[in-house]
Amino acid sequence: MTISISKDARRGRKRTRQVRGRTPVREHVTGWLFVGPFGLVFVALLIAPLAYALYLSLFQKKLIGGTSFVFLDNYAKAFTDPSFLDGAWFVLRFSLVAIPVQIVIALAMALILDAVTSAFVRFSRLMVFLPYAIPTVIGAVMWGFLYSKSFGPLTDIFGLFGASPPDFLSSHLIFYGLLNIVTWQWAGYYMIILYAALQGIDPTLYEAARIDGASGWQVTLRIKIPLISPALILILVFALIGTLQFFNEPQILRYLAAGTIGPDFTPNMYAYQQAFALANFNYGSTISFALGGVVFVCVYIFMFLTRKRGSFLS
Amino acid sequence: MKIRRRLLPAVSALALVSALVACSSDDDGGGGGADASSCTNTITKKDLPVVTLWAWYPNMDRVVENFNQQNNEVQVCWTNVGQGGDAYDKFQTAISAGTGAPDVVMIEMDRIPTFQIQKAIVDISDFGAADVKANFGTGAWKDVSVGDAVYGAPIDGGPVAMIYRKDVFTKYGITPPRTWAEYEQAAQKVKDAGGPLFGDFGANVPALIMALQIQKGATPYTYDSAQPQTIGINLNDQASKDVLDYWAGLVKKGLVGKQDQFTPEYISGVINGDYATYVSAAWAPGYLTGAGVGQGQDTGKFAVAPLPQWDPNNPVQVNWGGSAFSVTSQSKNPELAAKVAFGVYADEKSLTDGWTNQIIFPLSLKAINDPKFVDLKVAFFNGQQANKEVYVPAANAYKGMTYSPFGQYYFDAMTKQFAEIIKGSISGSQAADRIQEDVTKYAKEQGFTVQ
Numbered sequence: 001m002t003i004s005i006s007k008d009a010r011r012g013r014k015r016t017r018q019v020r021g022r023t024p025v026r027e028h029v030t031g032w033l034f035v036g037p038f039g040l041v042f043v044a045l046l047i048a049p050l051a052y053a054l055y056l057s058l059f060q061k062k063l064i065g066g067t068s069f070v071f072l073d074n075y076a077k078a079f080t081d082p083s084f085l086d087g088a089w090f091v092l093r094f095s096l097v098a099i100p101v102q103i104v105i106a107l108a109m110a111l112i113l114d115a116v117t118s119a120f121v122r123f124s125r126l127m128v129f130l131p132y133a134i135p136t137v138i139g140a141v142m143w144g145f146l147y148s149k150s151f152g153p154l155t156d157i158f159g160l161f162g163a164s165p166p167d168f169l170s171s172h173l174i175f176y177g178l179l180n181i182v183t184w185q186w187a188g189y190y191m192i193i194l195y196a197a198l199q200g201i202d203p204t205l206y207e208a209a210r211i212d213g214a215s216g217w218q219v220t221l222r223i224k225i226p227l228i229s230p231a232l233i234l235i236l237v238f239a240l241i242g243t244l245q246f247f248n249e250p251q252i253l254r255y256l257a258a259g260t261i262g263p264d265f266t267p268n269m270y271a272y273q274q275a276f277a278l279a280n281f282n283y284g285s286t287i288s289f290a291l292g293g294v295v296f297v298c299v300y301i302f303m304f305l306t307r308k309r310g311s312f313l314s
Numbered sequence: 315m316k317i318r319r320r321l322l323p324a325v326s327a328l329a330l331v332s333a334l335v336a337c338s339s340d341d342d343g344g345g346g347g348a349d350a351s352s353c354t355n356t357i358t359k360k361d362l363p364v365v366t367l368w369a370w371y372p373n374m375d376r377v378v379e380n381f382n383q384q385n386n387e388v389q390v391c392w393t394n395v396g397q398g399g400d401a402y403d404k405f406q407t408a409i410s411a412g413t414g415a416p417d418v419v420m421i422e423m424d425r426i427p428t429f430q431i432q433k434a435i436v437d438i439s440d441f442g443a444a445d446v447k448a449n450f451g452t453g454a455w456k457d458v459s460v461g462d463a464v465y466g467a468p469i470d471g472g473p474v475a476m477i478y479r480k481d482v483f484t485k486y487g488i489t490p491p492r493t494w495a496e497y498e499q500a501a502q503k504v505k506d507a508g509g510p511l512f513g514d515f516g517a518n519v520p521a522l523i524m525a526l527q528i529q530k531g532a533t534p535y536t537y538d539s540a541q542p543q544t545i546g547i548n549l550n551d552q553a554s555k556d557v558l559d560y561w562a563g564l565v566k567k568g569l570v571g572k573q574d575q576f577t578p579e580y581i582s583g584v585i586n587g588d589y590a591t592y593v594s595a596a597w598a599p600g601y602l603t604g605a606g607v608g609q610g611q612d613t614g615k616f617a618v619a620p621l622p623q624w625d626p627n628n629p630v631q632v633n634w635g636g637s638a639f640s641v642t643s644q645s646k647n648p649e650l651a652a653k654v655a656f657g658v659y660a661d662e663k664s665l666t667d668g669w670t671n672q673i674i675f676p677l678s679l680k681a682i683n684d685p686k687f688v689d690l691k692v693a694f695f696n697g698q699q700a701n702k703e704v705y706v707p708a709a710n711a712y713k714g715m716t717y718s719p720f721g722q723y724y725f726d727a728m729t730k731q732f733a734e735i736i737k738g739s740i741s742g743s744q745a746a747d748r749i750q751e752d753v754t755k756y757a758k759e760q761g762f763t764v765q
Binding site: 062063064065145148149150151171255256257258259260262263273276277278279281 | 399402403406407409410431432516517518542543572573574577578579582583586719720722723726729730732733736737759760761762
């Protein structure tokens with residue numbers, strides 16, 4: 001009795017397995033066909049160059065003696081290279097200051113625009129977002145001229161008070177000069193993302209909070225911000241990755257900054273100099289991967305610190 | 315119904331594929347890796363072989379036109395890929411990639427060993443060098459040679475002199491200083507009277523400072539192409555230290571500016587008379603005119619005097635920049651390319667156009683000895699016969715220099731230390747020591763035996 005039932009059951013299972021097996025194959029193939037073009041581009045333009053760069057970083061090319069396999073010697077050199085370490089320390093410091101500044105400004109503007117309802121809101125949204133629409137190179141050149149002592153407005157403005165203008169391209173103030181440009185360019189972009197996240201909050205929550213007697217500040221701090229924390233974490237990660245790879249603005253401002261910005265000011269600039277000015281592609285690849293390692297460590301630490309209960313990092 | 319549904323995607327796919335095929339470029343007609351169909355100039359004699367050229371002289375379009383019109387053996391296809399460092403980066407990338415380099419490339423003299431050691435440029439001594447050698451001075455010929463081999467056809471040079479503002483000098487009662495000691499005294503006098511900065515020490519002009527160190531007797535490099543793996547590096551001898559200490563002193567006392575040269579800031583300073591002197595090469599007037607100097611309120615206020623000397627009884631003339639045309643190893647027909655290298659910018663029409671408009675200081679003796687060139691009343695200097703008084707004697711007395719095969723690294727190392735001098739954190743001697751250490755370490759890493 002039991003045997004026949006189980007036999008039937010097994011047969012039934014086999015049949016359903018066969019039925020389930022026929023359609024998935026076609027679905028598999030269709031799925032792969034859709035992913036195919038992207039996959040091809042992804043492998044050809046991202047994976048393959050990464051693999052080649054990794055391969056290059058294991059070799060060393062000398063003017064006398066040609067190319068030789070040195071395994072991890074290049075990495076040992078990179079992590080004891082003062083140019084790389086100073087550059088990495090600079091981008092770390094820069095990130096620790098620039099990211100909170102940008103996020104606070106973006107958050108404040110998003111909250112204000114969310115709370116205010118008038119025709120002015122749309123206009124302000126556009127104006128705040130506009131700097132992001134300007135290519136970073138043009139923005140940097142523009143700010144370079146604004147900071148200039150002969151061409152910029154600072155000389156005239158400070159001249160009204162009889163003072164000499166601060167030189168944002170000097171070695172003391174270059175940090176703040178770059179900070180200003182980056183904030184101007186990116187705060188609008190982050191603001192739009194946070195604004196969109198705020199729009200996604202159910203307004204009945206605000207009603208409930210008001211009924212419970214919450215003040216405006218309490219609504220903002222206890223309801224709005226916690227509910228958009230996924231978006232906040234997301235843009236913080238993007239900002240961290242982007243700022244650690246800082247390249248555009250310092251590279252453009254090099255020629256306007258009278259020696260303040262050397263070719264190894266940030267690790268990405270150092271990699272560029274090694275690869276294209278000195279034709280040292282092997283060491284340039286090493287620097288790129290070393291920087292990638294630094295970025296990975298920083299992002300991991302950040303995600304660990306902001307982990308939620310139940311996620312894979314806790 | 316079903317056929318139409320299958321036909322539409324098939325037809326659109328076919329259209330897309332044929333569009334892609336049509337987009338691909340035709341095969342080029344010239345030698346080398348650079349595409350001959352992307353010239354800036356137009357080639358009219360289409361049946362002749364084409365040689366590709368990268369150069370950035372401001373009047374290159376006229377020069378190429380002259381050559382193409384006069385020549386019935388070969389035509390030149392010219393592109394301007396950028397000035398100086400930009401062009402070298404592109405050329406270096408093409409060398410590393412193995413394709414993409416032109417047949418002939420414009421290289422400044424101080425970079426020739428850099429490309430020669432990578433075997434990126436070819437020895438053209440067998441392709442007609444002997445015929446033209448007599449047209450050039452010793453200094454010019456030495457700069458394009460590595461040992462007995464010749465790696466470029468010299469075009470223009472940069473004898474160094476001192477350009478100054480006549481109005482500033484008259485106002486503060488200064489006569490052009492003949493020695494560096496007088497230079498410092500004059501600078502102090504102008505500063506005490508409340509005048510402008512006397513000159514500029516830019517971090518981005520290491521080639522000029524190297525020339526000034528050689529003026530005092532330094533020999534930065536000893537390099538023999540017969541033994542390419544050995545090199546002598548001497549960047550912190552007493553002469554080099556003295557020159558850097560001198561300029562560091564001027565910076566510290568506030569007698570000279572700290573601005574990077576070739577920037578809009580610097581040009582506006584020159585126009586406004588913020589710098590009483592500008593120690594620079596013979597191509598400076600052409601460059602400054604192109605940048606807008608000497609055309610507004612500062613018209614006719616400039617003059618030029620010979621470079622101040624350390625020892626007025628033993629004057630030494632030096633050179634900054636100057637360039638040559640080299641044949642690249644990626645050229646499919648080096649002999650033809652060499653003909654172009656020696657022929658372009660060597661005809662009278664192009665040379666005259668070059669020096670009349672102060673675009674170049676020609677190295678060809680045909681031009682230097684031409685009385686029209688020598689007696690030229692240079693407009694930038696308000697009619698002063700600058701060539702006769704200053705530049706031609708300087709060019710004739712120039713003996714040539716030995717450059718290193720890692721010029722880019724050396725200049726970057728100097729720029730880094732100059733920035734420290736400008737900040738005031740190190741002295742000139744310390745900078746020289748650091749440069750020596752930096753460059754020696756790099757040379758050893760690259761496999762050289764450093765003497």
